Every structure is written in C-alpha cells, then in structure tokens.
Amino acid sequence: xxxxxxxxxxxxxxxxxxxxxxxxxxxxxxxxxxxxxxxxxxxxxxxxxxxxxxxxxxxxxxxxxxxxxxxxxxxxxxxxxxxxxxxxxxxxxxxxxxxxxxxxxxxxxxxxxxxxxxxxxxxxxxxxxxxxxxxxxxxxxxxxxxxxxxxxxxxxxxxxxxxxxxxxxxxxxxxxxxxxxxxxxxxxxxxxxxxxxxxxxxxxxxxxxxxxxxxxxxxxxxxxxxxxxxxxxxxxxxxxxxxxxxxxxxxxxxxxxxxxxxxxxxxxxxxxxxxxxxxxxxxxxxxxxxxxxxxxxxxxxxxxxxxxxxxxxxxxxxxxxxxxxxxxxxxxxxxxxxxxxxxxxxxxxxxxxxxxxxxxxxxxxxxxxxxxxxxxxxxxxxxxxxxxxxxxxxxxxxxxxxxxxxxx
Amino acid sequence: xxxxxxxxxxxxxxxxxxxxxxxxxxxxxxxxxxxxxxxxxxxxxxxxxxxxxxxxxxxxxxxxxxxxxxxxxxxxxxxxxxxxxxxxxxxxxxxxxxxxxxxxxxxxxxxxxxxxxxxxxxxxxxxxxxxxxxxxxxxxxxxxxxxxxxxxxxxxxxxxxxxxxxxxxxxxxxxxxxxxxxxxxxxxxxxxxxxxxxxxxxxxxxxxxxxxxxxxxxxxxxxxxxxxxxxxxxxxxxxxxxxxxxxxxxxxxxxxxxxxxxxxxxx
Numbered sequence: 323x324x325x326x327x328x329x330x331x332x333x334x335x336x337x338x339x340x341x342x343x344x345x346x347x348x349x350x351x352x353x354x355x356x357x358x359x360x361x362x363x364x365x366x367x368x369x370x371x372x373x374x375x376x377x378x379x380x381x382x383x384x385x386x387x388x389x390x391x392x393x394x395x396x397x398x399x400x401x402x403x404x405x406x407x408x409x410x411x412x413x414x415x416x417x418x419x420x421x422x423x424x425x426x427x428x429x430x431x432x433x434x435x436x437x438x439x440x441x442x443x444x445x446x447x448x449x450x451x452x453x454x455x456x457x458x459x460x461x462x463x464x465x466x467x468x469x470x471x472x473x474x475x476x477x478x479x480x481x482x483x484x485x486x487x488x489x490x491x492x493x494x495x496x497x498x499x500x501x502x503x504x505x506x507x508x509x510x511x512x513x514x515x516x517x518x519x520x521x522x523x524x525x526x527x528x529x530x531x532x533x534x535x536x537x538x539x540x541x542x543x544x545x546x547x548x549x550x551x552x553x554x555x556x557x558x559x560x561x562x563x564x565x566x567x568x569x570x571x572x573x574x575x576x577x578x579x580x581x582x583x584x585x586x587x588x589x590x591x592x593x594x595x596x597x598x599x600x601x602x603x604x605x606x607x608x609x610x611x612x613x614x615x616x617x618x619x620x621x622x623x624x625x626x627x628x629x630x631x632x633x634x635x636x637x638x639x640x641x642x643x644x645x646x647x648x649x650x651x652x653x654x655x656x657x658x659x660x661x662x663x664x665x666x667x668x669x670x671x672x673x674x675x676x677x678x679x680x681x682x683x684x685x686x687x688x689x690x691x692x693x694x695x696x697x698x699x700x701x702x703x704x705x706x707x708x709x710x711x712x713x714x715x716x717x718x719x720x721x722x723x724x725x726x727x728x729x730x
Numbered sequence: 731x732x733x734x735x736x737x738x739x740x741x742x743x744x745x746x747x748x749x750x751x752x753x754x755x756x757x758x759x760x761x762x763x764x765x766x767x768x769x770x771x772x773x774x775x776x777x778x779x780x781x782x783x784x785x786x787x788x789x790x791x792x793x794x795x796x797x798x799x800x801x802x803x804x805x806x807x808x809x810x811x812x813x814x815x816x817x818x819x820x821x822x823x824x825x826x827x828x829x830x831x832x833x834x835x836x837x838x839x840x841x842x843x844x845x846x847x848x849x850x851x852x853x854x855x856x857x858x859x860x861x862x863x864x865x866x867x868x869x870x871x872x873x874x875x876x877x878x879x880x881x882x883x884x885x886x887x888x889x890x891x892x893x894x895x896x897x898x899x900x901x902x903x904x905x906x907x908x909x910x911x912x913x914x915x916x917x918x919x920x921x922x923x924x925x926x927x928x929x930x931x932x933x934x935x936x937x938x939x940x941x942x943x944x945x946x947x948x949x950x951x952x953x954x955x956x957x958x959x960x961x962x963x964x965x966x967x968x969x970x971x972x973x974x975x976x977x978x979x980x981x982x983x984x985x986x987x988x989x990x991x992x993x994x995x996x997x
Contacts (some may be wrong), residue, residue, distance in 0.1 A: 323792060447823060451814050455831040458759075458812055462833035465788060469838075490822035497762025497822060504759035504787035505833065527763040529770075529793055 323508060326472020330438040331508055333398045334376045334474070335532060335560065336586060342375040343578065343585050344534060346565035348402045348441075351380040351426075352409055358569035365569050366390050372578025376400050376438065378563065381427045384435045391436065398438040400476065403427040403464065406443055408482055421448070421483065423457055429467040429475070439474040440464065441511070446498045447483040458505060465506025477507035478536075492520040496527040503531045511536055511563045518553045525558035537564035544580065548591045551584050561585050596713045603710055603728030604675065605655045606718065612725035615640055615648035619717035619726060626716045627706070634701050637708040638717060650725055652717070653697050653708035662692035668707070675710040734879025735915060741845040742783030742805035743916075743938065743970065744995060750940065750971040751780070751991050752883070752918075756787040756809035756848075757976045759833075760816055764976060772979040773797050779988045780995070781974070783807045785848045785883075788834050792842065807846040807883060808839035810871060815852065815889055818946045828855055828889060832867045836874040846881040846915075847871070853905040854890040854949060865908065872913030883940075884914035885973065889948040898951030899927040906935050918942040918973040921960040923953040929967035938970035945975045958986075961993055 323331070335342045347366060350359045358365055362383055369377065370390060376398035379387065384401050391399045406423040410416060423443060432440040444461045448454045461477055468475040479498035486494055492515045502510055509532045515521050525533055535554045537547065551562055562581060571577045583594045617633075617640055624635040633639070642648035653676075660668045660676055667683035668676055683705060689698050690705075699706045710728070718728045743750045753776055755769075773784065777797050783805040784797065791798075791806055798806045813830040817823055830850060839847045851868050855861045868884065875882040886905035893901045899922045906917045918940040922928045932939045941964040943957055955963075961972050971994045978987045 451823075451825070451827055451829045455812060455814070455829045459831050459833055462788065466835065466838050469841075485823055493762070493822045500758040500762045501760075502789075503793070504756065504789040506787075506789040506792065523763075527758075529790065531789075531793065 323474075324469060324472055327469065327474045327508055330398075330472070331474040333438045334400070334509070336375060339586060339588075340532070340560060341555075341585050342532075342534060342561035343581050344376045344378060344400065344561065344563040345369050345374045345397075345568050345574075345578070346378040346563050347383070347569050348378050348380045349565060349569075350383070351402065351405060352407065353414055356566075358566065363387055363390070365574065369568060369574045369578065370397060372568075372575035373397075373582060374578055375561075378402060378441055381431060381435060384437065388436060399436055400439045400441050401427070401432040401435055401437040402441045403429065403432055404442040404460070406445075408443075408445065421445070421453075423460070425460055429464060429471045429473050433471045433473050437473065439476050439509070440468055441476045441478065444477050444479045444498060444502050444505070445482040446479070446501060447481045447486040447494060449484050458501065461502065461505045461507075468508075469506070474508040475506065476509045476511060476534075477502040477505070478511040480513060491515070492523070496524045499524055499533070500527040500529070503527075503529050507531060509534065509560075514550055514554060518557045521554055521559070522557040532560035533558070534561045534563045535559050537562060537567045544577065545591070545595050547577075548580060548584055548594060551581060552591050555585065592714055603713065603715060603718075603730055605729050606652045606708075606710070606715060607727045607729050608650050608652060609725045609727065610647065610649040612723040613640065613642075613646075613648040613650050614723055614725075615642055615644060615646055616722075618720050618722070619650060622716045622720045626711065628702075634699070635706060637706055638697060650717075651695050651697060652726065654695065655708075656694070658692045658694065659689035659698050659707065662688045664688065668705070671709075676707055677709060678705045678707055680704070732879050735875075735881045738805075738845045738879070739881045739915065742807060744782060747995055748938070748970060749965075749994050750782045750938070751994050752783040752785060752807065752940065752971070752973045753781045753804075753978060753987075754785045754943075754973055754976050755790065755979060756785045757816060758790070759787040759809070760812055760814065761821060764979070767979050768981065769979065770794060772981065772984070775984050776978065776987055777804050779984065780991050781987070782971075783846065785809050785973075788838065788842065791844070795843070798843065805845035806843060807848050808834065808842065808844040810834045810836070810839065810847050810849045811867070813850055813852070815850070815887070815948055816946055828852065828860065830860070830864050830867075832871065836871060836878055836880050840878055840880055844880070846883060847875065848883045848885065851884050851886045851905055851909045851912075852889045853886075853901050853908070854888045854893040856890055856892070865912065868909065868914075869912045875915070876913060881915040882913070883916040883918060883973075884909035884912075885918045885942055887920060887942070887944070887948060888952070891950060893949035893951050895951040898949065898953065899923050899931070901949075901951075902927075903931050903934055906931055906939065910935055910937055916940065916970070920944045921953055921955050921964070925963045925967055928964050928969070932964070932968045939968075941969055941972045943973060943975040943977075945977055958990065958993065961990055965994065
C-alpha cells in the first residue's frame with residue numbers, strides 16, 4: 323500500500339484501535355428517495371452528532387453535501403464509484419429483472435471530490451459466469467487506479483444470484499472476501515454470516531485486510547444489532563458499516579453512540595443497553611405458545627438476584643407440566659402491591675418499575691396477598707418483586723424462544 | 731530478448747542449473763481460501779525452503795511484500811488473469827462454462843515490484859471464439875511484456891470435453907507452442923502422459939518449459955501421475971523445473987515441497 327492510501331485509510335480507521343464505525347447513505351442512487359435519505363442533508367446532520375468515523379455517499383451527494391465533511395473532526399468521506407440494480411427487490415419501484423452493475427465514476431473522480439476512499443461492489447454467484455469475470459475485472463481496474471491515485475479501495479464482496487443458497491452462503495462469503503483481497507482491496511464491507519464461528523472463517527479468508535460488517539440485515543432490536551457487532555468484533559472484524567439501521571432511526575446519533583461504545587470503547591453490550599439512551603423496558607410481554615418449559619428464566623432470575631438456584635427466590639414461574647403447554651407467569655407491573663403497602667416500602671422507581679426498600683418494610687405480607695398473579699413473595703426475609711433487572715431483564719436475555727419479551 | 735527480461739528471469743531461474751521451482755499462491759482470487767491454509771506461515775516456510783519464485787495476485791503481493799525482500803528471497807511473479815477453470819465439483823460455484831479474463835496490466839505488475847508475470851492459455855474451449863479471445867489477450871500481454879522487458883510465464887493447459895485421452899498430448903503440444911509463438915518467455919505444461927511425449931513437448935517449446943502441477947482434472951484425457959515421478963520424468967525430458975500448485979501451501983505438504991525442490995535443484 324502506498325503512502326497516500328495508507329494516510330487516507332488511517333483517517334477512516336481510528337488510530338487508537340484500528341476500528342471504524344461507518345454510515346452508508348448512498349441508497350438513493352440505487353433505490354430512489356427511500357425513508358431516511360429524502361432530505362439527506364438533514365439526516366446527515368443528525369448522523370454526524372453521533373460521531374461516525376466516515377460516511378459513504380454517491381458522487382452527486384458528495385458534491386452537494388461536502389460542507390458536512392469540513393474540518394479535522396468531521397467524519398471522513400467515502401464515495402461509491404459503482405452502481406447496481408441488484409437490491410431492487412419486489413418492494414421497490416421497477417424490481418430487478420436482470421442484475422447489472424456499472425462503473426459511474428473513477429477513483430480519480432472520487433479523489434477530486436475529496437474522498438478518503440472509493441467503495442465498489444463485487445458480486446459472485448452470477449448465473450452467467452462471464453458477468454462475474456467482468457465484475458472482477460472492473461474491481462481490478464479500480465484497484466490499479468486507486469493505487470495510482472493514492473486512494474484506498476473498499477470492496478463490498480457479496481454472494482448474489484440464483485447459484486447462492488443457504489448451504490453455500492457462508493463458504494461463498496469467505497470466497498468472495500478472498501477474491502476481493504487478492505484483487506487488491508484495502509478494506510472490505512462484508513455481510514454477516516449469522517454466527518461468530520462461520521464469521522471467523524470469513525475473517526481468516528481476508529488475510530489481515532480489515533473487515534467491516536454490514537448492517538444490511540434487519541435487526542430485531544437495537545440490542546440485537548449491538549450483539550451482532552460485539553460478536554463480529556470478537557472474531558476479528560474491524561468495525562461496521564450501517565445504513566438503514568442508522569439513517570432510518572428516529573435518533574441516529576443515539577444509535578451511533580451505542581455502536582461507538584461497543585466498537586471503540588469495547589464496552590459490554592449489556593452495559594451499553596442498560597446505560598444508554600434506549601427507552602428502558604417497563605413491562606414484560608409473555609408469549610406462552612413459544613415457551614418450551616425449560617425453566618431457564620426462573621433459574622437465571624433467582625441466580626441473578628440472589629446468587630442461588632432456588633425457584634422460590636425467582637420473581638417469575640412457569641406453569642404447566644411436561645410435555646406442555648407451558649405458561650410463564652411474570653409481574654405485569656400492575657402496582658396493586660404498591661397500593662396495598664401501608665408503609666410505602668414499595669414504590670415505582672425512577673427506572674419505571676416497582677422497587678422495594680428494606681428499611682420501611684415490616685414483612686406484613688399485604689403485597690403478597692394483593693398480587694393477582696401471586697408472583698410477589700416473601701422469601702428469606704425479603705420481598706421478591708420483579709425489578710426488570712434495572713433495565714435488562716435476564717429472563718428475556720436467556721429465553722431462547724423469545725417467549726418473554728421486554729416492552730418499552 | 732533484451733537486458734531487462736534477462737535480468738528479471740535470472741531472479742527466478744537458478745543461474746547455476748538453469749532450473750526453477752515456482753509456487754502458485756494466487757489461486758485464492760479464483761477459488762477463495764482453502765480449508766486450513768495459514769497463508770503467511772506457508773509462504774514464509776516455502777520461501778525458506780528455497781522456491782525460486784512465487785506467483786501472487788495483486789492484493790496478496792501487496793499484503794505479503796515482506797516475503798520478497800532481500801536478494802535471498804524468492805522472486806515475485808504476478809498473476810495477471812482470472813479463470814473459473816479450477817472450480818471443480820467441490821467448489822460452491824462449480825464451473826459451468828469456462829471463462830477467462832485479464833485483470834492486471836504488466837505495467838502494474840512492474841510497478842508493484844514483480845520480476846515476472848504469469849497468465850493462462852487454454853485450448854479445448856467448447857466455443858472456438860473463446861480460444862481466439864484467450865489467444866488475443868495472451869498476445870496483448872506478450873506485446874506489453876516485450877515493451878516493458880518483463881518475462882512472461884504462460885500456463886498452457888488443455889481443458890474440456892473436446893480433449894480426450896487420444897488427443898491430450900497433441901492438445902498440450904498445441905497450447906504450449908501457441909504460447910511460445912505468441913511470445914511467452916517460459917511455459918508451464920501439465921504432465922503429458924509419457925516420458926516420450928514430455929520430451930517432444932519440451933523440445934517443441936524452444937523456451938524453458940516447466941512441469942505444471944494440476945490438482946484438478948480439467949480434461950478427460952488428463953493423465954494421472956504422482957508429482958514426484960512426473961517431475962523426475964519431466965526433468966529427464968529436459969524440462970526446467972516445476973510449478974507447484976496451491977496444495978503445497980498446506981502445512982503437511984511442506985516436506986514434500988522440499989523434496990521436490992531437492993529433486994529439481996539437486997543436493
């Protein structure tokens with residue numbers, strides 16, 4: 323890698339940890355004005371408050387919005403130099419009939435726009451193998467021109483097309499990563515394979531070229547999104563490129579702050595979720611049809627609150643006998659216990675759930691009698707009441723079937 | 731051949747015995763990673779074991795330039811092209827129709843510090859047009875190599891169903907001679923089947939001919955033979971060494987690679 327490429331790459335990847343949080347906002351060029359990018363300037367102002375390391379734009383938007391990138395503290399600018407219709411699925415206007423990719427700018431054009439890197443796709447799995455060869459030839463040409471221009475090339479290798487299926491997907495991600503590396507990519511944007519073990523193979527295929535994980539998947543929740551980031555960093559990824567999960571968020575800066583806390587500060591996801599701006603859950607929703615009766619929720623509840631496995635110490639219970647049906651019974655935060663307590667030992671806490679103060683309590687048991695679901699209990703001289711684990715309910719965390727869900 | 735080519739060839743053909751052992755390390759750009767490779771370790775060990783040259787793709791050359799530093803290191807030979815020919819039935823995208831395309835210019839290879847370049851030439855394409863295109867791109871590379879004085883190694887390989895047991899050696903002779911006439915400075919050819927055929931092909935090549943280690947059966951007529959025996963025969967037939975396939979990047983194959991290096995260079 324030449325000096326220009328190295329210097330520019332170092333403006334994208336943080337010098338302290340070699341990692342990057344990048345926001346992709348180039349969707350309009352391929353999908354039209356989808357939500358979040360209609361008024362891109364306004365969205366980006368909010369995005370930039372969250373301090374991303376770089377933002378990916380089309381050449382036209384880069385020309386229009388370059389003022390957002392002025393100054394040393396501003397994010398770095400990445401410019402997409404190719405185009406494809408691949409992502410126009412049935413939900414978009416003019417769904418794709420035949421996949422195409424085109425070059426829309428040269429690395430030199432991107433350099434003139436002030437870019438710190440050029441970004442291009444590389445698809446493998448075309449039905450017509452000549453298409454794959456031509457796409458690789460285009461990326462190779464970009465690599466050559468980027469080397470001359472002193473501009474890093476970020477390649478987005480991606481298995482795509484009718485030959486790609488569930489069983490070869492992971493292997494093809496690794497294959498496409500290696501193809502991109504050997505073609506001369508200086509960094510990669512890579513889709514997540516779904517589990518850390520297979521992603522480890524993908525990272526190994528990159529021969530040490532930094533891998534940024536794509537947020538193209540639809541995360542179930544922010545927690546889910548942050549978990550994926552932590553998992554991929556754990557097996558050697560160097561950061562993330564998130565698009566819609568950020569630009570379509572109601573508060574992009576808050577999402578980015580949480581992502582940065584994981585990527586750059588190395589904080590555990592649980593702490594970030596508990597301490598972040600995310601709305602805290604105020605109650606649990608139960609889906610009894612999903613419950614397998616495994617009792618992990620009751621075990622983890624007693625363990626996390628009392629340090630022991632004792633179902634009597636658990637704040638919830640699972641009703642039903644093998645082989646089911648089962649029904650988890652949890653506190654609904656109805657506050658009848660609060661109303662029944664004459665000594666005000668029970669109250670709604672600032673975090674939005676019922677809290678218990680030992681000093682005021684005389685263990686009279688009125689709260690236990692008031693609970694319509696009989697989940698409030700006195701055990702070991704303490705009132706056991708669901709505190710939603712101060713914002714990250716462990717029963718929800720551990721339920722493998724999502725029979726328990728935290729509701730804001 | 732001018733000064734530049736002569737000097738650069740001497741960087742990967744041993745000057746005492748005029749022989750060479752070249753390692754193919756660029757197949758990842760066509761195939762992806764192989765199961766349990768440890769690329770940097772393997773490259774270092776094989777460089778230490780005494781391979782004369784290593785064929786690299788642009789990206790890997792960049793990444794592992796340290797392997798090539800200093801006068802005692804192997805020379806870097808840059809792979810210029812891409813093909814799906816080596817995607818066998820075990821690959822997630824097995825080849826359906828043979829494709830070949832040039833990806834990198836000779837000038838780029840030279841800029842990146844290569845001592846030589848490598849390209850494929852296939853005969854036996856289902857459609858003759860594809861052979862014509864492959865030859866055309868090969869000839870263009872040859873002219874660029876002449877212009878910049880960069881030596882070219884062509885891997886000449888018969889492929890496909892038109893190649894049978896009966897015409898394999900002839901197809902190989904054709905591919906190799908076409909490559910030479912286009913202007914390649916060295917050729918690498920798979921084993922021809924017998925010592926006699928090997929001798930005929932090596933003699934017809936006129937330029938140094940190396941035995942090419944093919945891991946995959948690319949044509950029905952392609953003969954099977956252990957690489958050690960084939961190497962012995964090829965050397966007896968006058969060939970100038972071998973091109974080792976990427977299976978030699980696997981840790982347990984290093985000892986065999988060392989044996990082959992001794993077989994070629996003696997000692």
